[in-house]
Amino acid sequence: MQGTVWFKLSGTAFLIFTTMENIAAILHGANDLRIESVPVPEIKENEVLLSMKSVGICGSDIKYWMYGKCGKFTLEKPMVMGHEGSGKVVKVGSGVKHLKIGDRVAVEPGVPCGTCRLCKGGRYNLCQSIFFCATPPDDGNLCRLYRHSAEFCFRLPDHVTDEEGAMLEPLAVAVYSCRKGKVGLGTKLLICGAGPVGILTLMVAKQNGATTIVITDIDDTRLALAKSMGADVAIKVTTDDPSTIAANISNIIEGFPDVTIECSGTNFGFSTGIYATVPGGLLVMVGRVPGGVEFPLNLAFTKEIDITGVFRYANCYPTALDLVSKGVVDVKPLISHRFPLSETVKAFQTAASRDTKAVKVIIECDQN
Structure with a gap:
């Protein structure tokens, strides 16, 4: 039995x-x-x-x-x-x-x-x-x-489903990433990678007051979902040159992002963040890059970009639950x-x- x-x-x-x-x-x-x-x-x-x-x-x-x-x-x-x-x-x-x-x-x-x-x-x-x-x-x-x-x-409150409860874990990563990136009112944000964490990050960033959010990926379906969830600009990566993507982003939003949150876990995404982020800006590494290639680190240092890592999260579950419970993040x-x-x-x-x-x-x- x-x-x-x-x-x-x-x-x-x-x-x-x-x-x-x-x-x-x-x-x-x-x-x-x-x-x-x-x-x-x-x-x-x-x-x-x-x-x-x-x-x-x-x-x-x-x-x-x-x-x-x-x-x-x-x-x-x-x-x-x-x-x-x-x-x-x-x-x-x-x-x-x-x-x-x-x-x-x-x-x-x-x-x-x-x-x-x-x-x-x-x-x-x-x-x-x-x-x-x-x-x-x-x-x-x-x-x-x-x-x-x-x-x-x-x-979990009665109106929050079990599936939504499970989704609090990746949402907590998104909450922590936005905190580490100091995403707030007026932030211009680039998110590399339109997977679950990338899309959740854009939704949290919207609630934090980010005014312009650009997201990149190689997959049309995920980019379309990101656009429907609030991304202002969704760009498909079709080149192996990160500086080209950065220049394209700059042309579209008429400037450079204040913050880049890298969620793709790729060398390309890391390099794109260095090229794209405004001098004096922040680059938050959520994904883990494989390595094995050269990165434009001297450019990052010359631009005084602050590069910070994210390892899981701390003290973010209450916020994640609040966002879902109040219907702010779906x-x-x-x-x-x-x-x-x-x-x-x-x-x-x-x-x-x-x-x-x-x-x-x-x-x-x-x-x-």
Whole structure:
């Protein structure tokens, strides 16, 4: 028997126990993703057990699946995938006061130590002891039953869907990127890359008061979506010369962007940002460039462009939830495909293929 067993007393439902088999999407190596049965986790006093609902596939997930590594992180043992998730509380630890059984929550996937200098300074995303879902060696939440620190679970209002809860993770990246880029009233902004994070960044930038937003990509479908979501100018990249794109942008907006946020994770995007950004401006690196080529860094230094990196986010989930809850940012149009947990491999294939025109792929963990 599978499922959650409930009883009712005076019209109120109470959870008795969970009989659901716990299955998870486990990566064993490059191109070796399996659906397997795993034990139901035991929670600690400050944790909750979640019945996972919606989990999104991120670009980093695809890199782990395809190559067994992403950036400086390498898969060394089997790992449960997934870090963009939402779920329903089915069990609470004795120390948890702000959540109860039945609450639906968005899961902020990073749980820092909370005691180091970086954590105490508010930059817990840089904590060297942080647990982060689906980053080796830490297991993720692409499973039916998952335990997590209650402190990093954010209760969803009734009108916010499970899918929107899962989308708070990439939205938090967008919120943090705009903060790092000091995007505000009157900002002229260039976004390189019209993937989910790039489009979410343009929506956050609009709310911050950016007056001109240019977005670039190689895909017509994503550019069209970006235009429909508020981009003032959408430019298809058809050249291998970043200075040409920069000159084109300057001609269109009659000047140079104050800020560039690079979301494509390409060497071309990084170089474009250097050429395009106004002298004295900001270049925010969200994507991770492969390297192996020369960048016009001397030009960046001569222009006094401040180049800053983004690593995940810190203190951004409340803002992301507020934006979605109040209807200020609509994340739903970005969700292009949905799959049950049993079809996770197909979901990853869809997310990785250009032919599918996928933007954000969601896996529904409570569906067979």
